[in-house]
Amino acid sequence: MIELSQTEIEAIRHEMSLYEDPGAATIEALKIVQEHRGWVSDEALEAAAVVVGVTPTQMEAVATFYNLIFRQPVGRHVIMICDSISCYLTGYEEILAYLKKTLGIEFGQTTPDDRFTLLPICCLGDCDNGPSMRVGEDYHGRLTPDRVDAILAEYK
Amino acid sequence: MDETRVLTRNIREGREPVWRAEYEAAGGWEAFKKTLAELKPTEVGELVKEAGLRGRGGAGFPTGMKWSFMPRFEERPEERPAHVYLVINADEMEPGTFKDRLLMEGDPHQLIEAMAISSYAIGADIAYVFLRGEYVECQRRLQKAIDEATEAGYLGNDILGSGYNLKIYLHMSAGRYICGEESALLSALEGRRAVPRHKPPFPAASGLFGQPTTVNNVETICNVPHIVSNGADWYKQLGAHKDGGTKLFGASGHVNRPGLAEMPLGTRMGDLLEHFGGIREGRRLKALLPGGGSTPLLTADHLDTPMDYEGVGAAGSRLGTGTMVVMDETTPIVGVLKNLEHFYAQESCGWCTPCRDGLPWVERILTNLEAGKGHPGDIELLELHTKLLGPGKTFCAHAPGAMGPLESGLKYFRDELAALIPDDSDTLSLTEPANTASNSQV
Numbered sequence: 001m002i003e004l005s006q007t008e009i010e011a012i013r014h015e016m017s018l019y020e021d022p023g024a025a026t027i028e029a030l031k032i033v034q035e036h037r038g039w040v041s042d043e044a045l046e047a048a049a050v051v052v053g054v055t056p057t058q059m060e061a062v063a064t065f066y067n068l069i070f071r072q073p074v075g076r077h078v079i080m081i082c083d084s085i086s087c088y089l090t091g092y093e094e095i096l097a098y099l100k101k102t103l104g105i106e107f108g109q110t111t112p113d114d115r116f117t118l119l120p121i122c123c124l125g126d127c128d129n130g131p132s133m134r135v136g137e138d139y140h141g142r143l144t145p146d147r148v149d150a151i152l153a154e155y156k
Numbered sequence: 157m158d159e160t161r162v163l164t165r166n167i168r169e170g171r172e173p174v175w176r177a178e179y180e181a182a183g184g185w186e187a188f189k190k191t192l193a194e195l196k197p198t199e200v201g202e203l204v205k206e207a208g209l210r211g212r213g214g215a216g217f218p219t220g221m222k223w224s225f226m227p228r229f230e231e232r233p234e235e236r237p238a239h240v241y242l243v244i245n246a247d248e249m250e251p252g253t254f255k256d257r258l259l260m261e262g263d264p265h266q267l268i269e270a271m272a273i274s275s276y277a278i279g280a281d282i283a284y285v286f287l288r289g290e291y292v293e294c295q296r297r298l299q300k301a302i303d304e305a306t307e308a309g310y311l312g313n314d315i316l317g318s319g320y321n322l323k324i325y326l327h328m329s330a331g332r333y334i335c336g337e338e339s340a341l342l343s344a345l346e347g348r349r350a351v352p353r354h355k356p357p358f359p360a361a362s363g364l365f366g367q368p369t370t371v372n373n374v375e376t377i378c379n380v381p382h383i384v385s386n387g388a389d390w391y392k393q394l395g396a397h398k399d400g401g402t403k404l405f406g407a408s409g410h411v412n413r414p415g416l417a418e419m420p421l422g423t424r425m426g427d428l429l430e431h432f433g434g435i436r437e438g439r440r441l442k443a444l445l446p447g448g449g450s451t452p453l454l455t456a457d458h459l460d461t462p463m464d465y466e467g468v469g470a471a472g473s474r475l476g477t478g479t480m481v482v483m484d485e486t487t488p489i490v491g492v493l494k495n496l497e498h499f500y501a502q503e504s505c506g507w508c509t510p511c512r513d514g515l516p517w518v519e520r521i522l523t524n525l526e527a528g529k530g531h532p533g534d535i536e537l538l539e540l541h542t543k544l545l546g547p548g549k550t551f552c553a554h555a556p557g558a559m560g561p562l563e564s565g566l567k568y569f570r571d572e573l574a575a576l577i578p579d580d581s582d583t584l585s586l587t588e589p590a591n592t593a594s595n596s597q598v
Binding site: 018019020021023024025026027028030031052054058061062065066067068069080083084085086088089090121122123124125126127128129130134137 | 238239248249250251252253254256257288289290291292325327328329330331332333344345346347348349350364365367406407408409410414415416445449479481482483487491492495496498499502503505
């Protein structure tokens with residue numbers, strides 16, 4: 001079993017202090033681990049469970065429920081393209097096809113150079129800028145194939 | 157119809173946030189000072205009740221009434237539980253909804269002040285903002301506003317010498333639509349799977365960690381400082397029809413100028429569409445979702461509908477979040493319904509069978525229809541689902557919400573959907589439930 005870094009442990013303990021029941025920090029603990037490691041491995045999940053004081057099974061039940069926790073390695077930049085109604089109406093399908101062709105991957109896959117992972121995401125709340133996607137933490141809206149090329153070039 | 161800027165009065169083009177000094181210069185934090193100095197907690201609740209404020213997150217429940225369900229401990233402080241909570245639902249994930257993000261990014265202090273007043277009104281000592289995971293910019297700005305407010309003595313212990321204590325924390329979600337359901341949200345906040353809870357007990361009796369809790373939407377609560385400052389009568393007269401106040405309306409999809417605008421509640425739907433530039437390329441309106449993915453479709457026959465709770469209700473839909481998703485005459489309705497039902501099937505928490513198994517089935521039927529592989533009987537099967545997944549048949553409102561657009565789609569566009577079934581199709585529908593893992597998740 002691995003141990004988490006002191007930075008991770010301190011960040012998790014801080015979150016635990018914000019709740020009447022420290023176990024409430026389960027989700028934050030996963031997010032903290034992911035922030036430091038890119039994704040949540042079985043070993044990291046078990047180590048985080050020890051810090052929070054819940055069982056690995058409880059941790060896993062939460063980890064597999066939420067969209068933003070990755071239980072497999074992902075690329076350096078995760079692309080989440082909004083597949084909900086406003087983006088559907090404004091050309092999501094064309095942008096998705098272009099992304100898949102340009103990157104040579106399907107949903108759930110990572111480019112061989114580990115640069116990008118492609119995932120669908122529910123409505124990003126960027127409906128007036130559809131079609132929209134998120135790369136890492138950045139929003140990019142009003143996508144066209146040309147704009148997609150320019151945006152992808154920003155992420156090395 | 158003109159914009160009436162109450163909630164958005166400080167918000168700039170480009171959303172450059174208003175920080176404390178500027179917020180105070182514009183009269184900010186005065187409502188909270190007035191509350192502490194002049195009003196008893198229950199008096200704030202009475203004011204909100206009298207103003208007729210209703211929830212802006214989708215369900216439209218009267219806010220003052222929700223607050224009145226909270227147990228009071230002023231007369232019996234020895235019975236006060238360890239904590240009483242206010243939780244702000246900022247998990248904006250309703251498809252086509254992008255309004256709370258504007259309020260949090262553009263004027264973060266408004267929400268924090270609103271939370272302080274509302275917490276005082278219900279006797280809460282801890283308040284959380286349950287924020288969707290993608291809204292990292294909101295997180296940064298709200299955290300800065302909380303820090304500034306704490307520094308100024310608006311949060312913490314014995315606030316402004318009143319004896320009132322309050323702490324505010326942010327919780328970043330890890331993403332699931334069902335977190336927007338208030339009891340599922342409480343499960344998520346406790347660090348568990350966001351599975352809805354049985355009601356009763358309602359959150360006011362047993363909410364977060366089993367303590368008395370009220371859950372309110374961002375936009376709803378942002379009205380509170382203005383009601384406290386200007387009074388219930390002022391608030392009521394802001395409305396253009398039956399309900400009082402303003403609303404952040406929005407339009408996305410096939411309009412010329414998609415965006416948001418604060419207008420009187422009850423503004424005519426056709427006027428709103430005009431405000432957003434009308435339908436793109438001079439086309440005609442086919443249908444719209446008046447307030448997000450789970451509000452039943454309306455058509456060009458409903459342009460005179462006053463956009464408030466009563467008006468949209470009378471037209472056969474719901475005001476929902478007030479952000480319209482607009483479709484022009486070229487839009488195939490089967491694609492719209494398939495997109496929506498895919499979303500609901502994927503986002504079902506899986507707790508109860510009708511929702512978990514019924515929604516993928518609906519999605520599969522619509523997928524087949526769109527691909528020209530429908531069967532006679534498919535329309536009737538879809539119709540049956542609107543009954544079997546309707547109100548009262550499932551554990552929470554997720555599946556009934558999903559049936560809203562489907563039922564209305566069948567009502568207004570039945571012929572268009574039926575025409576998709578090939579003439580030479582088998583007579584039996586052997587539709588298999590869809591594979592919900594079709595969207596690979598890492």
